[in-house]
Amino acid sequence: MGSFKQDLKETYLGLAETAEEKWSDFTQFMQEAWPLLVLLLAILVGIWLYADPPPPRHVMIATGSPGGSYEDLGKKYAEFFKEKGVTLEIVPTKGAQENIERLADRNDPVQAAFVQAGVVHAKHIKGIQSLGAIGYDPVWFFYRGPEMKSADLEAVDGMLKYFLGKTISTGVEGSGTHAQATKILKESGYVGGVQLRNLPGGDAVKALQLGEIDGAFIVDSYEAPNVQALLNDPMMHLVTFKRAEAYAKLIPYLHLLDVPQGAFSLPRNFPSADMKLLATTTNILIDDRMHPAIQFLFLEAARTINGKGSFFAERGEFPSFKDSITTESPVAVHYEKNNYPLLAAYFPFWIAELISRLIFVLLPFCVLAYPILQALPSYRAKRMQNKLNRLYGELKKFEQELLLNYNPEQRNEYLKKLDLLEYKALNVQVSKRLSSDYYALRTSIDYVRNCLNRGQHPYQFDEGVDPDL
Structure with a gap:
């Protein structure tokens, strides 16, 4: 029997010969x-480049008017995207209608937009899909003067009797506020008797506080600066819709939000009684050509940013498909059932995306x-x-x-x-x-x-x- 050294040498030679042969x-x-x-x-x-191209590193999203709540929301999304190695460019616009038009334009580089449900039936516009709702936008109707009864808002012979001869703002044409206010007034049977003005949110707040107008529709989140400015002003009152359930039935994308007595301000006991607010939802609409990985990234941003508990929303309530009017993205449907791809929980975005593509x-x-x-x-x-x-x-x-x-x-x-x-x-x-x-x-x-x-x-x-x- 050979020595250990000799056996080791023979083993090495055998491995070397095998490696050389291989x-x-x-x-x-x-x-x-x-x-x-x-x-x-x-x-x-060919499969790598054409069947599954890599996701872009630069995406553009249309928000709304500069200084608005959608711009603030867009900045939060941009920070989230930046952490994932993607640049999300915020594109200011005049409002929801312009957002829809830019998404519908196949030559426009904008691929995503924040749009309130009900602004337009996007299912009638080709090339636009929804990633779901990401938050509630209550329909706030603030007014100044003596507090009115809920029945005073009802239309009598096509006129709002409390506001006869008065001025109210319904938001800039093309904005979400204008679309919601116009829809509600139409369903109420309003045809005249009130002077309507189309003021941007910030201008409407100033005009209402200065007494230049008597009422203003604002459709925005509870945390929005314009909403907070009026909620904290003791001179302002908030309309409660007596027939809120009827509006929600007639306008399917509207939701009912319960506000307990004193929820806005306990010291002021505001509101003075339990009330119901009508609310639409903010939706992320996208160009249907958007890369699936970027869609997942938007949904994950929505879960991280908008999925937290808020004044009206429960934790984990958003993103969701509360607006069934807009065509749903297949990626969002998959996300709703399966959440974000498993790999994303263990790897950075680009590595997880690379593995998925492989x-x-x-x-x-x-x-x-x-x-x-x-x-x-x-x-x-x-x-x-x-x-x-x-x-x-x-x-x-x-x-x-x-x-x-x-x-x-x-x-x-x-x-x-x-x-x-x-x-x-x-x-x-x-x-x-x-x-x-x-x-x-x-x-x-x-x-x-x-x-x-x-x-x-x-x-x-x-x-x-x-x-x-």
């Missing part, structure tokens, strides 16, 4: 199978490549066998020429031809499975050479001897 087989394989490998690589690159690309690629790769061994063996067969064919042709036209004076030329044929055989790379065929060819070449080197050649016969005997 490397030789690999290089031979690459030399012979490279056309198929190039084809498979081209297919893989899985998406490699699965169909493997389905296609597997039978091709399975065929490679037989393909290689067939190519090697064909090379050997061609050399056998050349040897047979050469031997036939010797048999029919043998000239003793050209023996050296015949030997040179055999040497060239043997050189070709030496340069044929074959697998171990075909070693017997390879050496049989070498032996055949050597046999013909030996025949030529004999004193009596089998290719030369006496004229009086019948070769068939």
